[in-house]
Amino acid sequence: MTSRAALTHPVDGRFGAFGGQYVPETLMSALRELEDMWHEAKADPQFQLELAGHRRAFIGRPTPLYAATRLSEHFGGTHIHFKREDLCHTGAHKLNNAVGQALLALRMGKKRVIAETGAGQHGVATATVCARFGLDCTVYMGTEDMHRQSMNVRRMKLLGAEVVEVTSGTKTLKDATTEAIRDWVTNVRTTHYIIGSVVGPHPYPEMVRDLQRVIGDEAREQYLSLDGKLPDVVVACVGGGSNAIGIFTAFLDDHDVTLVGVEAAGKGIRTGEHAASLVAGRPGVLHGTYSYLLQDGDGQILTTHSISAGLDYPGVGPEHAFLRDIERVEYVAVADKDALAAFRLCTRLEGIMPALEPSHAIHQAGLIARDLGPGGRILVCLSGRGDKDMDSVDAG
């Protein structure tokens, strides 16, 4: 087993073989500046104090740990708890990252912020912090996602963001990210790019992880305060993987705790219409980082499918690739129809409407619960709320 220290400090921007900075030369000095500024800010008590204040009063942290008793009963008596990131301001864990990076943009003196978004949650989080801190905001979003998540488009516009429709390629998160990087290459001197997940070139995977680990740090403490014991299993959904890294990081050194990442199997891995890069992909470079990817034999990035826009991405964070290869985290994939069923079940049994992304994790928790039996202990990262998914659920 690798110690936590080795896991959490990328060497030369890499987690094992994964990560790196595969970007045009134009961005290299900005990435260096960002890395320096982030390490400086992270070590600055004033910055940490300010961040803690915004977490408390703006995001609404700490978010509660919730005992999902009726769901537990339904799945045969294993104790299932939710870490309620759906109760964060704006409805998902994305704000944890956006607040931290907005403070960093201010510290770097950059007045313009850009972001990519898939489900719209990161776009809304970025538009929200830009409104809060008085920054100019441009969000890139694929045409396809703008249709799937029209409410979030309206929210972003109300918050003062310019939403740029991306019509190239698959018209989803992948192409929105490519377009955002192009904007950054062009406007790098004045603009900070707030990447929404633990993807992209170094230092993004590390920085976003540092800002999201609050999820697991809180959850571990809250869980221990129940009866002094840790969960048997921690489950989280993985698209780019920021909520999963966020909750896993605190448990990496707890070797008795099994960590399970749940990707989107879409219509089924065998159909090819899925977004399970760790389960069914091969390593390669996308958006500046070396990690598992869904690609053809010639290195062209494949079209992905998931009912959940937030998981519909052909790559994954490089730290996940590393955790997969050292077998510290087990990665599985859950299909659209199972995620939909879990969405409905959770809504009816708990009065909590989860986003379709964590609905994948809830389904997997049900399967694990059946294995563990009564007395088992599962912690699920409920990364966001499901109001945004009403149309997809009705259509499914």
Next chain:
Amino acid sequence: MLADTTSRLETALKAKGDLKLVAYIMAGHPSKKRSIEVGKRLAGSGIAALEIGIPHSDPLADGPVIQHAGQVALQHGMTVEGALEVAQQVAVEGVPVVLMTYINPVLAYDPRKFAAEAAQAGVAGVIVPDLPIEEAEPVAAWLRAASLDTVFMVAPTTPPDRIGDICSHSSGFIYCVTVTGITGARKELPEGIVELLAEVKKQTTLPVAAGFGISRQDHLKALRGKLDAAVVGSAIVDEINRAGDGTALVRELLKACR
């Protein structure tokens, strides 16, 4: 660190009073056959070297014109292997050919195989815009082992102390990105480009070429005497889009080079 023998690219691109011109086409755009025809015609049009793009689904450094050309090429079934064939057929005309693509197609093809086959196809060098010097090895080592030039880029945002590092990693020529941005024709050359070129010239004996945004005679006139070569990409691809072969544009631009 580089071989003592002067590379073909180095010889071809060194300006001797005039400014050299490098053209760009995308392999497989608008079809494989047509891209070979266009490449052959450009080879005889007075250019000093030809860049041939291998299409990628996610071309981070390219603007809409070259991205579109890449999408067309991919839709028509262009592959890395197919692009190497295009390169081979064009290289027999004697013009030094430089392949330009992104790192993932090279990794997927296997960098060692890619380097060997590119060399066999008569390719002179390779440019990978999303491969900064920090990430260059081991891919660059395979390219060098196959006697291919590895061309790295300097950008307007590159600090002076880094320019030297980039120059020492490069062979064939130094590719100077003129704009803070992506490929695509622009009306005006950006401010500061002359200073950047002067800084690069100071730090290398290799030929220095400028690219991104260059499309007009007045751009070339402004650059003449300040560097060795200029790369024209999107403007030529645009002509190919309109059923041309780029040679008319090359002829016109060459007038401004002398």
